[in-house]
Amino acid sequence: MKSKTVALMGIAFFILSFALGFRAMYYKNPHVMLDETLNLYPRVPVVLNLTSPVSPKVYYNISCSSSGPISLNMTFLDEKGASMRNLEFRGENGSIDTYGLEILGSPPCSMMLNLTRGNAVTCNLKLHYSSVDTGFLTLLTVLQLLSSLIAVSLVASWFIRSYTSSQEKEGEEEYYQSL
Numbered sequence: 144m145k146s147k148t149v150a151l152m153g154i155a156f157f158i159l160s161f162a163l164g165f166r167a168m169y170y171k172n173p174h175v176m177l178d179e180t181l182n183l184y185p186r187v188p189v190v191l192n193l194t195s196p197v198s199p200k201v202y203y204n205i206s207c208s209s210s211g212p213i214s215l216n217m218t219f220l221d222e223k224g225a226s227m228r229n230l231e232f233r234g235e236n237g238s239i240d241t242y243g244l245e246i247l248g249s250p251p252c253s254m255m256l257n258l259t260r261g262n263a264v265t266c267n268l269k270l271h272y273s274s275v276d277t278g279f280l281t282l283l284t285v286l287q288l289l290s291s292l293i294a295v296s297l298v299a300s301w302f303i304r305s306y307t308s309s310q311e312k313e314g315e316e317e318y319y320q321s322l
Contacts, residue, residue, distance in 0.1 A: 153297030198273035213261035
């Protein structure tokens with residue numbers, strides 16, 4: 144192949160590798176949002192199913208208001224309905240307004256809210272999470288690795304060819320000058 148073609152192919156594979164990396168970064172970031180307004184009653188749990196597949200990293204923002212002190216449990220559940228993590232929020236002045244990040248051991252399938260103290264409460268819940276298929280993410284990573292290796296080898300090949308051809312030309316000029 145001509146040296147310009149090799150260099151252009153190397154640059155094209157570099158751009159492909161870069162694009163695959165950006166796609167993987169976007170894919171892993173939280174872009175699924177659950178936004179629910181709920182009316183909660185004492186000891187009547189509300190279960191919300193999450194869109195599958197879910198990443199183990201879940202961002203939450205919960206705001207509740209009531210006329211008196213309240214206490215609320217938020218529990219992440221696995222596919223069997225077992226508790227993975229339980230968070231308790233308290234509002235002595237009748238309101239809860241909190242946000243945070245939970246990194247769970249495995250992806251949750253659902254989430255349960257349970258009012259443990261207080262009368263009827265209105266809550267606004269926002270969950271942000273990634274809907275990640277690990278097979279697709281692995282494929283993106285492998286393709287990015289392969290395209291970057293091909294890009295480096297093509298650019299290195301072009302550089303070596305350019306350097307050796309310039310050395311050969313200098314050697315030929317010196318040979319002809321010595322005659």
